[in-house]
Amino acid sequence: MSTDTHEPAAHYDRVMAAWQLLLGDELHYGVFEHGDEPLDVGTAALTSRMIDAADLRPGLRVLDVGCGSGAPARTIAAGFGVEVVGITTSAVGVDTARARTAEAAVGAVTFEQRDGTDNGFDDASFDRVWVMESAHLMRDKDALVAECARVLRPGGRMVLCDLVGHREIGFAEVRERRADFAVLREAFGDAHFASLEGFAALASAHGLDVDRSDDLTSATLPTFDRWRANADAHRDEVVALIGAAGHDAFVRSCDLLEAFWRDGTFGYGLVSATKAPARSSVS
Numbered sequence: 001m002s003t004d005t006h007e008p009a010a011h012y013d014r015v016m017a018a019w020q021l022l023l024g025d026e027l028h029y030g031v032f033e034h035g036d037e038p039l040d041v042g043t044a045a046l047t048s049r050m051i052d053a054a055d056l057r058p059g060l061r062v063l064d065v066g067c068g069s070g071a072p073a074r075t076i077a078a079g080f081g082v083e084v085v086g087i088t089t090s091a092v093g094v095d096t097a098r099a100r101t102a103e104a105a106v107g108a109v110t111f112e113q114r115d116g117t118d119n120g121f122d123d124a125s126f127d128r129v130w131v132m133e134s135a136h137l138m139r140d141k142d143a144l145v146a147e148c149a150r151v152l153r154p155g156g157r158m159v160l161c162d163l164v165g166h167r168e169i170g171f172a173e174v175r176e177r178r179a180d181f182a183v184l185r186e187a188f189g190d191a192h193f194a195s196l197e198g199f200a201a202l203a204s205a206h207g208l209d210v211d212r213s214d215d216l217t218s219a220t221l222p223t224f225d226r227w228r229a230n231a232d233a234h235r236d237e238v239v240a241l242i243g244a245a246g247h248d249a250f251v252r253s254c255d256l257l258e259a260f261w262r263d264g265t266f267g268y269g270l271v272s273a274t275k276a277p278a279r280s281s282v283s
């Protein structure tokens, strides 16, 4: 078992309660169409973008890879009549998601501790695979997308949104800015960004037909202001959960990421892709 607290499962075990105060129930960025919306409106808008791309219909079976506290899973199960299986490598995440779902009395939603890069489900056992802001926590993105494609039924869809890299960061820059990258690692755990084009290329390589590739960088930028405001408003509770160093690393990370968003280094994107429908047999 890993003793590295930056490894995503250990990191999410540690930060889950604090994240609910800092990020809200939905553990992802917001899309701010007007710029002045509160955080929960922005995070719901990003979930809506994923819903649009996923083309959800009652009775479909959805795999949610990296389910967080289960908020998106509950939203789509309650709103669209889909069955959702959420997975995460974090044991605390599974417990939290199960407890919240029982409280909300949402049916057809279950959670399991599994790894998105080796999920163990049967081939062709889901109609949709939903990967919401978890891919950056998986170093092996080829394995992630291969698994998504494998478990999709013919005609099924993968939708993925995440932080993306807009340019290569050379070794010299990594070395020069190692203190900044250490702060980001402290706040968000081990992360590895792919480009939007990289995700699309992986989907194509695994036999999926990419039909959407949206750059959401400027629409997600106000997220950092909202997170800083939450860090300020909930400082004492957050310090009690992850310590003053954890709180301060989060605030400093908001500043660093905002600067990276503005200078074109990092950003946010959404990709969707379809698995070819089964061929009807011709006699």
Ligand SMILES: C[S@@+](CC[C@H](N)C(=O)[O-])C[C@H]1O[C@@H](n2cnc3c(N)ncnc32)[C@H](O)[C@@H]1O
Residues within 6 Å of the ligand: 008, 009, 012, 025, 026, 027, 028, 065, 066, 067, 068, 069, 070, 071, 072, 087, 088, 089, 090, 093, 114, 115, 116, 117, 131, 132, 133, 134, 137, 138
């Ligand atoms: C930023 S949170 C997003 C949570 C949720 N999708 C949401 O939007 O509210 C990232 C999630 O990915 C999970 N995760 C990290 N690595 C994973 C892996 N290899 N397999 C499955 N889940 C993983 C984390 O435990 C966490 O639940």
